[in-house]
Amino acid sequence: MSVNFKKYTIRPGDTLCSIAKEFMITKEELLAANPHLTDNKLSPKDILWVPEKRSKPRIPEDNPPTFEKRYTVKGGDTAYSIAQKFNVDLDYLIKANPHIPGISSIEPGDILCVPKREEK
Template identity: 30%
Template sequence: MPVVSKKGYIYTVREGDTLYSIARRLGSSVEAIERANHLFDPITDPGLIFPGNVLVVPSLSETGKVTYMVKSGDTVSGIASRFSTFIDLVSGVNNLENPNLISVNQRLIVPVFIYEIQSGDTLSSISRRFGIPLSNITKANQGRPSSQGDLIWPEFHLILPLPTSRNIIVWTPLPGTRIVNNQRIEGQARAFEANVLHQLRDANGTIVSKERFTMADEGAPEYGKFTSTLPFDRTPTSNTGELWVYTRSANDGSIQDLVKTKVYF
């Protein structure tokens, strides 16, 4: 599964930008940006970019989460909508004191990951493999110079939104991960008394890892970081399943803020 592990930046081209200036600013190279965005024939003249083009800029050395570079006219609401998530979550994971105050060139962590297109891929097959709605993928990649409907190119770096709720994001494992016994989980949650619960189910409904809880390092209203593991209590009965991460209501114990991540066994 060719998920890109290097840190990526989502950058909107401005007047006067060149691939060289963008690469120098973000620790990339002209060649890496050209490959990640398929800036080649027959889509465009090699390396040709225009103001408003949305580029994925791969770092040559850094690892980490995908960072969105704020452009003129952006709002947290608009950024959250583009990546099919919530204003509260974008504000919380970036520690924004006032979500109405963001500035051009500000770097915001966004709940997405980058997938490198392989020969034979289609947007529909990618949507099914990762359990991410096709409409969410399309919206996240609007403005990409080589994203043209269902026409995609090998080595193109596709932006894939992570499943989230208003109060929870799971950073690890990513959708499409092959899960093993004692798989590590990492995420952030805005949870009452910092309590976060999880379980693992296969596609037949068998509970492979029963409900367990962990604690974030901060409770609500902060988005605390949490880690845990998934010990297998039963052998999976199918090849696919879902990781559930959630909280429970203090009033009636019902599941709240459920995030489902498609995984494989």
Template identity: 35%
Template sequence: MSDPQYYPVHCRTTYIVRPGDSMWTIANMYGIPLDCLIRANPQIPNPNLIYPGQQICIPAFCPPERHCREMYIVRPGDSMWTIANMYGIPLDCLIRANPQIPNPNLIYPGQQICIPYHCW
């Protein structure tokens, strides 16, 4: 697998930074992991310093993180349990690899699920 920092980024939309915004608040606003938002915006040298008027790419797809062997796109009828079984990994491992999912019993078609290399 290639290094995630070199994945092409396709922006779902562009967000214009407003006073009081942070990368964290923007990531939460769009329901994406903070590290995904940061990786999608390499033009921002310090993610702790953003300024009103800056353009932020809201990625349509989050490239896999280093600990993910694959990103699985949830289909209708999927559950974390069925996905874990499909990949032969423990359910608790799959849940730990996806902290962006607040309720593992509630996933939706189109969501991205990290399939981890290793369980920890």
């Protein structure tokens, strides 16, 4: 996947987390693109480079039989954190999303099918 960068001017009240969320990336990705940042202090009018991923979100063509809802992946999400958020087994989440091979590679914007919880 190729990555381009967008120039971003810091506004009052911005934080690394708020900027990362706005661009659907992780704080770590933002820091990696801006190695000049030695701490979390941002000043208005400072310039940051924001990575823009050049891939389209992966969207399921249909819903599996165990489907309950769809979820749009956000920056910082992992398959494990999403499974915990919806209280479903990670294996069920993986099986419900065959459109994403290697679910550990989810990216912000991807759409996941969240399966119904298994009754035990």
